[in-house]
Amino acid sequence: RKEVEQDPGPFNVPEGATVAFNCTYSNSASQSFFWYRQDCRKEPKLLMSVYSSGNEDGRFTAQLNRASQYISLLIRDSKLSDSATYLCVVTPGGYNKLIFGAGTRLAVHP
Amino acid sequence: EPEVTQTPSHQVTQMGQEVILRCVPISNHLYFYWYRQILGQKVEFLVSFYNNEISEKSEIFDDQFSVERPDGSNFTLKIRSTKLEDSAMYFCASSGERQVDYEQYFGPGTRLTVT
Numbered sequence: 001r002k003e004v005e006q007d008p009g010p011f012n013v014p015e016g017a018t019v020a021f022n023c024t025y026s027n028s029a030s031q032s033f034f035w036y037r038q039d040c041r042k043e044p045k046l047l048m049s050v051y052s053s054g055n056e057d058g059r060f061t062a063q064l065n066r067a068s069q070y071i072s073l074l075i076r077d078s079k080l081s082d083s084a085t086y087l088c089v090v091t092p093g094g095y096n097k098l099i100f101g102a103g104t105r106l107a108v109h110p
Numbered sequence: 111e112p113e114v115t116q117t118p119s120h121q122v123t124q125m126g127q128e129v130i131l132r133c134v135p136i137s138n139h140l141y142f143y144w145y146r147q148i149l150g151q152k153v154e155f156l157v158s159f160y161n162n163e164i165s166e167k168s169e170i171f172d173d174q175f176s177v178e179r180p181d182g183s184n185f186t187l188k189i190r191s192t193k194l195e196d197s198a199m200y201f202c203a204s205s206g207e208r209q210v211d212y213e214q215y216f217g218p219g220t221r222l223t224v225t
Contacts, residue, residue, distance in 0.1 A: 034213070043201055043216040044153060087153070096141065096205065097166055098214060100153040 001026045004101035006088050012107045017078045021104045023071040023088030032096075033064055035073045036087040038103065044087055047073075078108045112136045114217035116202050122223045123192055131187045131220045133202030142185045143203040143214060144177065146170070153201070159185065192224045 006023045013019050025033075033050035048055065050062040050071055061074040071088055088101040115134045123129050135142050144156040157167045159177055176188045185204075189196055199221050203214040 038153075041199070041221075043219050046213055046215065049213060096214075097143070097155040097158055097168075098145070098153075098203075099155070102152045 002101075003027060003099045004088055004090055006086075006101040007104045008102070009085075010105040010107055012109065013078055015078055015080060015108055015110055017108075018074065018076050019078055019106060020075075021073045021086050021088070021106075023073075023101055025069050025071070025088075025090045025099075027090070027092050027099075028066075028069060030069075030090040030092055030099075032091040033062075033071050034089040034098070035060075035062055035071075036089055036100075037084040038087055039084050044089075044100075047086070075106075078106075080108050080110065082106060083108045112138075114202055114204055114215055116200075116217035116220050118220060119218065120221045120223070122225065125194060125224055126191050129189050129192055129222060131189075131200050131202075131222070133185045133187070133217055134183050135185055135202065135204030136215060137183070139204035139206055139215075141165075141205040141214075142177075142179070143205075144187045145201045145203060145216075146198040147201065147219075148198045156187075156200075189222075192222075194224050197222055197224045 035047040036044040038044045054063045059076045063072045085103040087103045142159040147153045199219045202217040205214045
């Protein structure tokens with residue numbers, strides 16, 4: 001089983017749509033969780049950390065379910081500029097290396 | 111806003127040659143990392159570095175790889191004898207002062223092409 005699994009995509013959505021990405025992780029001892037976005041041939045950029053209580057940053061909402069080992073990201077009112085690959089990232093228990101999922105590609109069209 | 115910088119942006123080298131990739135982490139960060147991403151694949155952890163020593167390394171990080179912090183600002187990755195399969199984007203990252211501060215910030219990467 002892969003350490004971090006994501007919907008492969010691509011998700012093609014119109015501007016203004018709401019889109020949700022899911023992610024599961026295999027190590028129940030994982031301690032920290034993040035969503036990064038990556039534009040083509042660019043570096044991963046931290047979008048948001050994910051907390052147990054769930055957290056929101058503008059149009060973005062992240063949820064964590066430790067019991068199910070499941071992380072989600074919701075994007076409301078999609079913009080053209082949201083087009084990117086969204087990477088689900090976890091850190092294994094006690095260590096701070098990042099374990100990346102393969103990413104889900106999002107394409108927002110007019 | 112502070113950022114991680116990397117040089118060069120693109121390096122072309124012949125198989126068997128040594129390359130050094132350079133990074134300047136965010137100035138008040140204490141944890142430094144190298145990752146790589148082969149074209150079309152996911153980002154993979156190579157090595158983490160803290161207090162002037164390697165704190166963890168992956169299976170990829172074999173004897174051909176080494177890291178160094180030669181001064182107070184630079185953090186380097188050396189590949190002694192490059193192979194074709196070393197062709198990838200190499201990203202440097204750094205994270206904050208507290209051990210529990212896991213948010214890592216990435217540099218723009220060095221694209222390494224081995225011919």
